[in-house]
Amino acid sequence: MSVERFPGVHRAEERVIRPMQFTDLEAVAEIERRTYTMPWSPAVFSGQLARETAVCFVCEVDHRLVGYLLADMFVDVWHLMNLAVDEPFRRRHVAADLLEAYFGLTERHGHRGHTLEVRVSNTAAIELYRSFGFVSTGVRPRYYSDDREDAAIMWKDWEGETA
Numbered sequence: 001m002s003v004e005r006f007p008g009v010h011r012a013e014e015r016v017i018r019p020m021q022f023t024d025l026e027a028v029a030e031i032e033r034r035t036y037t038m039p040w041s042p043a044v045f046s047g048q049l050a051r052e053t054a055v056c057f058v059c060e061v062d063h064r065l066v067g068y069l070l071a072d073m074f075v076d077v078w079h080l081m082n083l084a085v086d087e088p089f090r091r092r093h094v095a096a097d098l099l100e101a102y103f104g105l106t107e108r109h110g111h112r113g114h115t116l117e118v119r120v121s122n123t124a125a126i127e128l129y130r131s132f133g134f135v136s137t138g139v140r141p142r143y144y145s146d147d148r149e150d151a152a153i154m155w156k157d158w159e160g161e162t163a
Contacts, residue, residue, distance in 0.1 A: 013061050015094075017101040020049055020056035020068060027065040028058065035084045038146045048072065048081070057101050059085075059094050069098040071106070071114075078106050080116040083125075095125075099132055113158050117143060117151035129154050 020028065025042050032039040048054045048070050055078075059067040067085035071078050080102070085094045106114070117140060118125050126136075134154040143151035 014063075015097060016060045017057055017097055018060070020045075020058045020070075022046065022049060024058050024065060024068075025049070028068050031065070031068065031084055031086045032082075034087065038144070040082065045070070055102055055105060057098055059098055061089060061094070067094040067098055069095075069102055071102060073111065076110075076112045078111055078114045080114060095128055096131075099128075103132070107159055111158050114156040116154050118154060119144060120150045120152050126152060126154070129156075132156065133159075 025045050028045055029039070029042045032045075045056075049056050051072060053073040055069070055071045057069045058065050066089040068082070069080070070082040071080045073079075083095055083098060085098075114134070116129065116134070118129065120126075120139070134156045136152050137155045138153040140151040140153060142148040
């Protein structure tokens with residue numbers, strides 16, 4: 001997989017989206033712990049990284065890992081499982097760049113679409129996903145075990161050619 005460089009638009013930084021490596025797991029786990037109340041363990045990230053069907057990207061800004069995305073194919077649907085950006089780098093298009101790289105890879109291969117779950121209170125994430133064509137299709141009641149918050153289920157159809 002090729003590395004994609006995103007020159008800073010109105011920024012003086014170098015942004016690189018690249019495949020996650022096992023050497024990234026410590027930095028990824030740190031961002032995960034700072035971002036989520038129930039963070040994934042490094043072992044979960046390692047397991048995903050080892051899966052052939054998984055898509056695991058990181059974003060570096062000026063050689064500092066600032067965000068990551070993990071997705072996996074289940075039968076014929078991509079499931080966006082985890083997307084996080086370290087707090088000082090939020091609202092700087094890091095998540096959008098990670099999603100662009102993800103769609104750039106996944107849309108090359110036939111599938112039914114993309115799905116994800118997101119906290120119903122996470123309006124910024126919901127709006128980001130909507131801007132990429134996701135629509136709300138339902139709710140998973142009490143999905144999150146830390147506070148029993150509901151999850152919005154979102155779906156995006158495949159935009160590739162049909163057979």
